[in-house]
Amino acid sequence: MNERIQKLLADAGIASRREAERWIADGRITVNGVKAQLGDRASREDMVRVDGRTVKLAEAGRTRRVLAYNKPVGEVCTRTDPDGRATVFDHLPHTRGERWINVGRLDINTSGLLLFTTDGELANKLMHPSSGVDREYAVRVRGDVDEAMIARLKEGVLLDDGLARFTDVQFFDGEGQNKWFHVVLMEGKNREVRRLWESQGVEVSRLKRVRYGCIFMPANVPVGTWVELQQREVNDLADLVGLERKVRRRLVGKEKERFQRVQKRQKVRQTAQRRRRAAR
Structure with missing residues (x-):
């Protein structure tokens, strides 16, 4: 069965689909000696090469680590x-x-x-x-945090790249100006946790991811x-x-x-x- 080249390479663990698409666009991939184009398909029996090196596709995607x-x-x-x-x-x-x-x-x-x-x-x-996989972070913030601020962070804040929000915010530890919270996000935009807190005038002094999905x-x-x-x-x-x-x-x-x-x-x-x- 023929499949998109980027899917075969992703199944083989050679690259993500997006990275494989960039390789195709850059002319780094050939199929049976012919330079691949975006949208091309191949089978596991075809000779696929990346930068001239053969990729073994026969068992691609059969296992996972x-x-x-x-x-x-x-x-x-x-x-x-x-x-x-x-x-x-x-x-x-x-x-x-x-x-x-x-x-x-x-x-x-x-x-x-x-x-x-x-x-x-x-x-x-x-x-x-679209998979809806949540991520949980432990975050230490410096500044005054009240219930109204937490409500705003959960309702949604308009950042430069669109609306963002925490699906959950829980106080964890600390007192005074330095407090630890656990927050949950449903996506992974660039520096989203930090930017959400900073939008409220609060500084993030430490940030650690503690969970990804399950x-x-x-x-x-x-x-x-x-x-x-x-x-x-x-x-x-x-x-x-x-x-x-x-x-x-x-x-x-x-x-x-x-x-x-x-x-x-x-x-x-x-x-x-x-x-x-x-x-x-």
């Missing part, structure tokens, strides 16, 4: 950064014949839960506003490290956006050994972090 990463402040959500800043991809495990796709973004000054998957269709569904930030994952989600959690994400369940890909041989080495290095970083905190 998901990571939960605890992003620290200071990392950017790009694969490479022209300014040499650390990126969220720096410490992720390598994959064979596929790659990690980040589910949404967090700005450089925001920390917390960032999901990665090898399934481009799952990533696209989780990010798209996945909470695991308590046992220190900042700057990740954990691979189990089959049940991966199924929950698929069910959330109405996708077919798929099995996690089983690692074997050298790929399994490399994955275990990355896990070991991660544990070393976790130990170093604990020691630094204890020394403070």
Whole structure:
């Protein structure tokens, strides 16, 4: 069966659909030796190449993997950064014949839960506003917050790019000028949490994402490290956006050994972090 080229590449975890469309427009993709055009279709048996490298499509989309990463402040959500800043991809495990796709973004000054998957269709569904997947953030604000302000934030505020609102705002902790709240959004516009609070004359001093849909930030994952989600959690994400369940890909041989080495290095970083905190 022939499918859109961008869908095949997304299923293979090579790129998101939008990114694949840009590659097609830039002339980076060929099908059976012919440069692809937007709207072209291909089958899993066709010879598809990206920048001259063959993409294996026969098993594309048969499996899916998901990571939960605890992003620290200071990392950017790009694969490479022209300014040499650390990126969220720096410490992720390598994959064979596929790659990690980040589910949404967090700005450089925001920390917390960032999901990665090898399934481009799952990533696209989780990010798209039509899926109605909510995101929860813990936010520390500086300034006076009253019930009238909270009501305005829940009713909706007109920002530069349209109407935005929190679907829920709950006081969490703190007193005086510095208070923690948990807020919930149904979409992920650029810096939306910060801009909503700033529209009320309140400054956001810390921001951390603690939940994406049905996945909470695991308590046992220190900042700057990740954990691979189990089959049940991966199924929950698929069910959330109405996708077919798929099995996690089983690692074997050298790929399994490399994955275990990355896990070991991660544990070393976790130990170093604990020691630094204890020394403070």
